[in-house]
Amino acid sequence: MLINHPLLGPRDAAEFTYMGDASLIHRPDWQASDAAAQFADYGYLRDNPAGLHRELWFHEGGDRSWLVVTRDTTTHEITQVELARDVARREGRST
Amino acid sequence: MRYSGFRVIKEALTGHRGWGPAWRDPEPQPAYDIVIIGGGGHGLATAYYLASVYGQKRIAVLEKGWIGGGNVGRNTTIIRSNYLLDGNEPFYEFSLKLWEGLEQELNYNAMVSQRGILNLIHTDAQRDAFIRRGNAMILNGADAELLSTEQIKARYPFLNTENARFPIKGGLAQHRGGTVRHDAVAWGYARGADRLGVDIIQNCEVTGFVMEGGTCTGVETSRGTIKAAKVASCVAGSSSRVMEKAGMRLPIESHVLQAFVSEGLKPLLPGVITFGAGHFYCSQSDKGGLVFGGDIDGYNSYAQRGNLPVVEDVCEGGMAIFPNLGRARLLRMWGGIMDMSMDGSPIIDRTHVGGLYFNGGWCYGGFKATPASGYVYAHLLATGQPHPTATAYRFDRFNRGLMIDEKGMGNQPNLH
Ligand SMILES: Cc1cc2nc3c(=O)[nH]c(=O)nc-3n(C[C@H](O)[C@H](O)[C@H](O)COP(=O)(O)OP(=O)(O)OC[C@H]3O[C@@H](n4cnc5c(N)ncnc54)[C@H](O)[C@@H]3O)c2cc1C
Numbered sequence: 001m002l003i004n005h006p007l008l009g010p011r012d013a014a015e016f017t018y019m020g021d022a023s024l025i026h027r028p029d030w031q032a033s034d035a036a037a038q039f040a041d042y043g044y045l046r047d048n049p050a051g052l053h054r055e056l057w058f059h060e061g062g063d064r065s066w067l068v069v070t071r072d073t074t075t076h077e078i079t080q081v082e083l084a085r086d087v088a089r090r091e092g093r094s095t
Numbered sequence: 096m097r098y099s100g101f102r103v104i105k106e107a108l109t110g111h112r113g114w115g116p117a118w119r120d121p122e123p124q125p126a127y128d129i130v131i132i133g134g135g136g137h138g139l140a141t142a143y144y145l146a147s148v149y150g151q152k153r154i155a156v157l158e159k160g161w162i163g164g165g166n167v168g169r170n171t172t173i174i175r176s177n178y179l180l181d182g183n184e185p186f187y188e189f190s191l192k193l194w195e196g197l198e199q200e201l202n203y204n205a206m207v208s209q210r211g212i213l214n215l216i217h218t219d220a221q222r223d224a225f226i227r228r229g230n231a232m233i234l235n236g237a238d239a240e241l242l243s244t245e246q247i248k249a250r251y252p253f254l255n256t257e258n259a260r261f262p263i264k265g266g267l268a269q270h271r272g273g274t275v276r277h278d279a280v281a282w283g284y285a286r287g288a289d290r291l292g293v294d295i296i297q298n299c300e301v302t303g304f305v306m307e308g309g310t311c312t313g314v315e316t317s318r319g320t321i322k323a324a325k326v327a328s329c330v331a332g333s334s335s336r337v338m339e340k341a342g343m344r345l346p347i348e349s350h351v352l353q354a355f356v357s358e359g360l361k362p363l364l365p366g367v368i369t370f371g372a373g374h375f376y377c378s379q380s381d382k383g384g385l386v387f388g389g390d391i392d393g394y395n396s397y398a399q400r401g402n403l404p405v406v407e408d409v410c411e412g413g414m415a416i417f418p419n420l421g422r423a424r425l426l427r428m429w430g431g432i433m434d435m436s437m438d439g440s441p442i443i444d445r446t447h448v449g450g451l452y453f454n455g456g457w458c459y460g461g462f463k464a465t466p467a468s469g470y471v472y473a474h475l476l477a478t479g480q481p482h483p484t485a486t487a488y489r490f491d492r493f494n495r496g497l498m499i500d501e502k503g504m505g506n507q508p509n510l511h
Contacts, residue, residue: 001402014404018394018509020348043506044437044493045344048335050397073349073395076402 003057003069004081015061021046022054022068025088050074056084098202117282118289123296123318127155129476130314130323132301132337133330134158136167136277136462137454139284139295140469141329141476143201146291148470149477154293155323156285157316159300163281166331167462169431171354171386173367173378174463175212175272176237179228182487182499183440184235189484190467191237191271197466203283205275206381211366212272213247215416216265221372225267232269242266250365258415261372272367274378280465303340310449311341327452327476332397332432334455341448345455346437346493348508351396351430352388352459353405357423359383368417375412377420385423387413391433391459393509400430433459439511440499443472443481443488452476453490458511 001013028038050073057067066084071077106113129145131138134156145151156162174194176187198205216222222241229239244256247266256263285295296318305313305320313322330337335345360383369376377387389409392401406428413420436442436456441464443454454472457464471482481488487499493506504510 012404013394013402020507020509021395040494041344044346046335046346046348047339047344048348048395050336050349053395055395071394074397076396076398 001076001078003067003078005059005062005065005067006081006083007065008063011059011062013057015059016057016067017060019056019058019066022056022084022087023047024056025068025084025091025093052079117286118295121294121296123155123157123299123316123321124153124294125320126313126322127294128153128323129155129325129327130321131156131327131329132314133165133328133333134162134281134285134295134297135165135329135331136280136284136465137331137457137468137472138329139281139288140465141327141454141472142293142295142469143284143288143291144470144473145477146288146293149473151473151477152292154288155321156288156293156295157299157301157314157321158295158297159317161297162285162295163278166431166433167281167465168278169354169429170277170462171376171378171388172274172277172380172462173212173272173376174207174275175269176463177212177214177228177232177239177267177269177272178501179231180499180501183501184231184237186467186471186484186488187463188232188235188237189470190464193466193470194275194463195271197283201283201287203279203286205279205283207273207275208381209271209273210378211268211270212369213242213266213268213366214369214371215247215263216267217261217263217372222265229267238269238271240268240270242268251368253363253417253419254368255416255418261370261415263416274367274380275462276381277462284469301337304451306341306448311451323450325450325452325476327454327472329454329472331434331455331457331461334434334453338446338453341446341451343446343448346442346490347456348395348435349397350391350393350433350435350509351398351401352391352433353401353409353428353430354386354388355406355409355428356380356387356426357385357420358426360385360423370412370416373412373415374408375416377413377417384426385420391435391509397432398430399432433457435508435511437493437506437508438498438500439502439504441468441488442490443468443475443485444490445475446490
């Protein structure tokens with residue numbers, strides 16, 4: 001698989017470490033009254049879809065950026081690659 | 096159809112025209128007591144033990160394709176019970192004991208071959224860990240023996256024990272481990288279950304659950320609605336896809352694992368060797384092919400095929416300890432979808448939905464578990480209680496901090 005890095009261009013997926021479902025960007029609020037239940041879901045439950053999957057890839061053997069890759073789990077075709085930073089900002093996780 | 100020595104001779108003399116199908120091809124009934132989803136090894140074994148040990152009647156196994164087309168027919172056929180943790184070892188040892196009596200019980204040749212499995216050691220720390228594991232195995236009634244490099248050399252003279260990065264410093268052997276003809280396991284259990292009246296219904300995909308007042312009372316399938324008092328999911332790599340239809344999210348990711356087989360060679364490798372540090376393991380099939388594999392690819396996949404970096408990684412590992420492998424040509428390679436759980440151990444439990452049960456999370460090691468998985472799942476379905484060897488395989492272990500994490504990797508499925 002080739003991942004089209006937004007800054008570096010096409011890179012071999014072997015340079016990256018796979019870090020799982022991109023919903024992990026949304027860490028629950030530890031002060032919420034049901035924080036324990038929310039963290040159990042966050043830590044252990046996954047959608048695991050057959051089809052489009054948004055997922056985190058860490059460019060460990062490269063510039064060490066985190067990416068959000070949209071990939072079809074039934075074909076491995078990658079349709080979108082973004083910096084995780086941009087996604088997190090857009091979704092209100094950081095400034 | 097009964098098999099016997101007399102029958103084989105009679106058929107040989109009459110042109111083998113008398114053999115019939117090994118199991119029926121029934122139409123689905125409108126209702127059953129127990130419906131099992133998935134005709135892999137585990138689903139078929141569950142049906143067999145439900146009928147044979149637990150005296151249950153009116154059982155169906157629903158398979159979306161043909162039985163044996165999933166991981167039970169794609170794995171590298173290794174059986175063993177060399178686990179460390181209390182939640183696992185009694186279960187896997189129970190499984191190994193069932194393997195030892197399986198062919199007599201089913202009157203079916205599954206080619207159970209206890210040729211032994213050897214885990215290689217390269218460092219002092221690894222030796223300590225393997226001694227501990229061996230002791231845990233012995234405490235649970237399994238067999239384990241620590242071998243020296245010389246003992247390993249005597250059995251496997253071609254191994255490169257002096258690789259600069261991973262010199263072989265010994266190994267942990269389980270002589271009762273080995274290999275089994277995987278397809279024959281599916282066929283043997285299917286035949287056994289069929290003879291006890293179980294309906295094995297192929298080309299019947301479960302597309303949804305029938306829910307009445309929050310209780311599961313049947314399944315929707317590509318061949319119509321089938322009602323059932325109990326519905327038992329047993330679909331391995333498809334677990335999330337099936338349970339999603341009951342509104343459940345699982346502590347599971349699906350990943351692809353690849354395997355490889357070389358051209359047929361003369362007898363070379365008498366047992367199973369695992370080189371965990373180099374992500375490589377190998378055995379030789381009875382047809383002579385070297386059957387080998389390594390790590391999962393590491394990303395979510397339902398594609399049943401992997402990518403080339405893992406092919407390279409596996410072959411490098413092989414060449415490091417097994418240099419003569421380089422002379423063999425690769426015949427075939429394939430992939431299967433693994434139900435990788437959050438702690439690397441399986442789940443066999445009822446769900447929060449009444450009437451709905453779940454068996455899955457087998458990762459890359461569920462073939463060896465086939466007999467015990469079927470047995471304990473049948474126990475749960477018939478009695479409502481977990482079998483004594485499977486009490487730890489509960490859904491709630493994640494929330495309660497009771498993970499069964501053999502590798503100590505935490506909640507990252509691709510590292511188990
Ligand atoms: C390459 C590879 C090597 C492996 N090596 C080993 C090994 O050496 N030792 C070991 O112990 N384990 C090994 N495993 C793991 C082992 O094969 C699996 O853990 C085990 O086979 C899973 O249980 P099963 O046999 O019931 O699964 P499967 O055979 O996959 O059965 C599940 C069945 O469910 C059916 N299904 C799915 N969805 C539906 C639906 N909606 N409706 C109806 N049916 C459905 C599927 O078609 C399938 O037939 C390996 C796996 C792979 C892929």
